[in-house]
Amino acid sequence: MNILLVYPQYPDTYWSFKHALKFVSKKSANIPLGIITVASLLPDDWNKKLTDLNTAKLKDKDILWADFVFISAISVQSASVKQIIMRCKHFKTKIVGGGPLFTEEFEYYPEIDHLVLNEAEITLPLLIEDLKSGNPQRIYRSDKFADLTKSPLPDYSLINIGKYATAGIQYSRGCPFDCEFCDITALFGRRVRTKTPEQIISELNQLLVAGWKGGVFFVDDNFIGHKKKLKTELLPAIISWMGKNKHPFTFITEASINLADDKDLMDLMAKAGFVKVFVGIETPEESCLMECNKIQNNNRGLVESVNKIQQYGIEVMAGFIVGFDNDPPNIFQRQIEFIQKSGIITAMVGLLNAPRLSKLYQRLKNEGRLSSKFTGDNTDYSMNFVPVMDKTELLKGYNRIIREIYSSKSYYERVLSFLKQYNPSSRDRITFNKIMALIKSIFYIGILRKNRRYYWKLLFWTILNKPKIFPLAVTYSIYGYHFRRVFRNIT
Numbered sequence: 001m002n003i004l005l006v007y008p009q010y011p012d013t014y015w016s017f018k019h020a021l022k023f024v025s026k027k028s029a030n031i032p033l034g035i036i037t038v039a040s041l042l043p044d045d046w047n048k049k050l051t052d053l054n055t056a057k058l059k060d061k062d063i064l065w066a067d068f069v070f071i072s073a074i075s076v077q078s079a080s081v082k083q084i085i086m087r088c089k090h091f092k093t094k095i096v097g098g099g100p101l102f103t104e105e106f107e108y109y110p111e112i113d114h115l116v117l118n119e120a121e122i123t124l125p126l127l128i129e130d131l132k133s134g135n136p137q138r139i140y141r142s143d144k145f146a147d148l149t150k151s152p153l154p155d156y157s158l159i160n161i162g163k164y165a166t167a168g169i170q171y172s173r174g175c176p177f178d179c180e181f182c183d184i185t186a187l188f189g190r191r192v193r194t195k196t197p198e199q200i201i202s203e204l205n206q207l208l209v210a211g212w213k214g215g216v217f218f219v220d221d222n223f224i225g226h227k228k229k230l231k232t233e234l235l236p237a238i239i240s241w242m243g244k245n246k247h248p249f250t251f252i253t254e255a256s257i258n259l260a261d262d263k264d265l266m267d268l269m270a271k272a273g274f275v276k277v278f279v280g281i282e283t284p285e286e287s288c289l290m291e292c293n294k295i296q297n298n299n300r301g302l303v304e305s306v307n308k309i310q311q312y313g314i315e316v317m318a319g320f321i322v323g324f325d326n327d328p329p330n331i332f333q334r335q336i337e338f339i340q341k342s343g344i345i346t347a348m349v350g351l352l353n354a355p356r357l358s359k360l361y362q363r364l365k366n367e368g369r370l371s372s373k374f375t376g377d378n379t380d381y382s383m384n385f386v387p388v389m390d391k392t393e394l395l396k397g398y399n400r401i402i403r404e405i406y407s408s409k410s411y412y413e414r415v416l417s418f419l420k421q422y423n424p425s426s427r428d429r430i431t432f433n434k435i436m437a438l439i440k441s442i443f444y445i446g447i448l449r450k451n452r453r454y455y456w457k458l459l460f461w462t463i464l465n466k467p468k469i470f471p472l473a474v475t476y477s478i479y480g481y482h483f484r485r486v487f488r489n490i491t
Contacts, residue, residue: 001046001131004066004093005039005158007032008073008080009053012486013379014348017165019482023437023444026165028054033154033168033219034099035072040152041124050158053080063091068114072099075355075376085111096127100187104356106139108373115139119173119188121146145188148173148195153202156210166215166252169203171195171234175222177256178359179280180292181321184221186357192225197237204241208248213429218253223277227265235268242273252276258296260305266312275424277309278317278346284338285331288324292360303342313424318344322398323352325388332397336404343417345476349401350378351394354385379486406483408451412458415476419462419469430471438474445481 017029098116106115116123123140130136173188251274289298306316339347354361364385374384445455462473
């Protein structure tokens with residue numbers, strides 16, 4: 001078999017970091033971890049090529065070469081998926097589709113020849129066996145969850161890692177919480193399944209041998225879902241490995257806010273090299289937290305929890321949502337004030353949407369409030385249901401939040417507030433790419449931008465007061481540039 005694996009293009013959104021990547025001469029923010037793991041599940045004697053449309057163009061000759069084109073995608077990549085399908089159909093090349101997009105909405109893709117739904121460790125071998133016997137089915141699905149201790153090492157031979165800003169590793173799947181708007185428990189369950197420490201160390205060694213240095217994203221939806229294993233098995237193993245290898249990586253992940261309640265866990269994560277964690281804060285309105293079953297966020301001081309985590313040298317990035325049924329009229333101002341007070345630099349504010357497999361989707365369907373297809377894009381001002389608040393007022397308020405928190409004045413205030421308190425456990429390495437990023441930032445932000453005075457004020461303050469974290473100040477300036485470009489016309 002000749003297999004062409006294709007990873008669709010990621011649109012220009014908050015998380016694409018498209019406008020920041022040019023400063024560090026990278027093509028894509030993240031390595032396509034899912035599809036290079038799928039590649040390792042294919043038979044060794046099959047020929048494999050991979051095209052990541054975020055770093056390269058899809059060539060006609062590769063489609064013609066392939067017996068099958070494998071597409072793995074999430075909802076936000078749906079527009080790119082449709083273009084890939086059209087090209088494959090033009091050349092009469094068969095298509096296999098998998099990943100969250102097809103698992104949730106496979107009926108929207110009648111052109112796909114074979115659908116490998118749910119977790120590939122279970123369903124992909126079924127397709128492979130049927131292809132060998134000459135009797136492949138159209139849909140493969142399972143209500144069982146995969147044993148991650150049997151998940152293979154990703155196949156890094158298929159990609160050029162130099163084109164990516166961040167590498168990736170997955171330790172666990174599943175989340176113990178069950179937020180109404182989230183589809184993770186439907187996709188991966190509430191029982192947290194993990195790889196072994198030995199598997200993770202093998203993946204770290206693999207990255208090291210491949211020449212990777214820098215950031216590694218643990219892509220788990222809730223990294224701290226199994227705290228006991230983290231504290232007694234994985235983190236001690238990573239700390240030991242990092243020490244033996246002279247700390248080649250820094251780590252980023254996602255976790256629930258109750259991380260702030262466990263001092264030992266925060267201490268271990270900091271020692272292991274974790275420097276950033278994304279937390280779903282969602283809203284300061286407790287009635288909305290109850291509405292969406294975000295119980296881990298309720299009845300706590302959210303700003304204090306953020307501060308506790310950051311005191312360990314772990315920066316908190318955060319997600320926020322407006323559009324809940326219980327949002328009060330002043331929710332927009334409250335969100336602005338919370339974000340500014342917390343000093344959270346990377347604050348992703350989105351309109352509430354209902355993924356197909358979420359409990360929110362089912363509730364809204366029962367209430368007759370669904371209105372359109374879920375796009376998965378957190379910056380396109382879309383909602384797939386009719387909100388309780390007047391939609392015009394909701395969009396107006398949402399736009400106000402975005403314009404306020406990413407205005408140069410507010411954004412740089414948060415950066416400065418964070419840097420004054422932030423004490424990283426290690427000095428940021430100076431690399432050629434970072435020197436070039438500084439030079440480019442001086443030109444694009446320090447010279448061309450209208451509100452460049454905020455940029456210069458931050459850089460001079462950092463040089464004079466905390467030169468150790470000067471590279472971080474440059475990085476945040478570049479992030480701000482990206483956010484303003486994504487949301488357009490913000491000064």
